[in-house]
Amino acid sequence: MGVKIDRTKCCYCGACVSICPVNCMELKETRLTVDNNTCINCQACVRMCPVGAIALQKELKAKEE
Ligand code: SF4
Numbered sequence: 286m287g288v289k290i291d292r293t294k295c296c297y298c299g300a301c302v303s304i305c306p307v308n309c310m311e312l313k314e315t316r317l318t319v320d321n322n323t324c325i326n327c328q329a330c331v332r333m334c335p336v337g338a339i340a341l342q343k344e345l346k347a348k349e350e
């Protein structure tokens with residue numbers, strides 16, 4: 286499980302950090318980190334991100350195949 290952040294798109298608004306139900310995202314100034322071991326793939330952050338910078342790792346893999 287887990288998400289991937291496109292750091293070229295992220296504007297550090299913190300919306301994903303606020304919405305994550307398991308608090309696995311952390312934003313420190315301009316550094317956003319995700320604990321993918323804790324992530325439950327709820328996609329709340331994917332839907333919340335205003336710039337579409339977050340994708341589920343599962344989906345990224347599907348695109349690659
Ligand atoms: S998918 Fe859900 S659990 Fe995972 S980082 Fe996003 S909001 Fe948190």
Ligand code: SF4
Nearest residue numbers: 295296298299301334
């Ligand atoms: S919601 Fe999107 S733009 Fe905002 S901090 Fe999270 S990844 Fe970055």
